[in-house]
Amino acid sequence: MSTDHFDLRVWQHSVSSAGTMHVYIEGDGFAWVNRYQPSMNPTPVSSIVPAMVVKDDIAAQVIYLARPCQYVSFAERACPSVYWMQERFAPEVVAAMNQAVSQLKHETKAQKVVLIGYSGGGALAVLMAAKRQDVATVVTIAGNLDHHAWTKLHGLSELHGSLNPPDFSKALQMVRQVHLIGGKDSNMPVSVYQAYRAAFPPQADITEQVIPNFDHQCCWMERWPSLLHRYLN
Template sequence: MRILLMVIACLWLLTSCASQELAERTQPVASLFSQHGFVQRDISTPDFTLRVWQSPAVDAKDMRVYIEGDGLSWITRYQPALNPTPLNSIVPFLAVKDTLAGNVVYLARPCQYVSLAEPDCRSVYWTHARFSPEVVSAMNAAVTRLKQEAHAEHLMLIGYSGGGALAVLMAAQRQDVDAIVTVAGNLDHRVWTDLHHLSPLHDSMNPPDVWQKLQGVRQLHFVGELDQNMPPSIYWAYRTFFPAQADVQMQVIKGFDHKCCWVERWPQLLREHFN
């Protein structure tokens, strides 16, 4: 009985600490979105509950969906994180700076910002299966619902880092995407894991494998000149699958790395390419 009580006490302490840590990561993001009038909601899909922040409703035909990166996937090279909610993500800041679109949506990845008590919140979904079919399906289900509710006609998917892979994979399963935009996007995780000597993402789909379904979709991929995490070679590994005439472009931004200085330049980059 004494041992059982000690185990229960330890579990309660771990749960309490995890809840506090999640609240600490969520609060700054929720505050940022609240300051810009974004509304928080959770969308349930058959596999996951996804956290969304959505700009104030307006009568507009275009919608831009900002897809979060991988978040905190690993604590060490061999130990997965207990909570994949991002630390200091730049994606919320990109979303609130987008004033050109009528409807702006921030879409978190499975198990980010939500209770880890969710039945399918297993670490495989932010490690080896982060781009799995069930993840892509859930993200697309959320986008479809949001688009229908907003009566939007034009859809742009904007993905940062690992969110870039999802933007491509999601678009390949849709017929309504006008453009794919990635920022420091992971466009070929096989090349990426080889480059950094990481474990292969065995349970994940890979963007180059769906290239044939994307030949008619405009794609613009921003890459930081100094980005050692997602260098231009990742883009070229992906681009080589497409014919030369395909509208698949890369723009290398001088002086930028994986995080710096996308937020500061984002409004200008949007005006230059999508005004």
């Protein structure tokens, strides 16, 4: 799918027209070869998100939305590496993802949108919701909800040029949010979520669930049907 800034890879499954559209947003993918060497292509080597999409049996339309530069040919449209490194949450990234969602909503005649983001896709889900008026719920799974807190935690360079979700707390106060966190997730520990939650008043419609034996990848895919029905059905 072409947007003003990027070509985005989309997979779509429709059960019926209208109804609710679940949009799954991919994580950061293969952004780095190691701590010091960025990859040449951020397309995920392996991802749990497509398997979660397949297990979604409650939405009228289920969408997999890849991040900029993933699963696309750079020969057709240039995609600078800054968009999977420090500018992964740049304003133009958020705008392109929202442009794709709006087009898909129009095509499917969806009435409501639910944004579901994994890891770095969780940050984008929140940032996208802050710019929309049609989001029923935002769900994040091991989400990078405060990249300032995350880079500080891991001793990484700050993501200059990227928007940070807590800065949009005012626009998100009326949006229902569900944040799922792995109790054994050393990459996105509960402290990253807590830094985000501190930006909101106590009465905000925010639910968090720390699942003790889960880490950054295990066992979201296997448990997704039960989590999906618990929080979205």
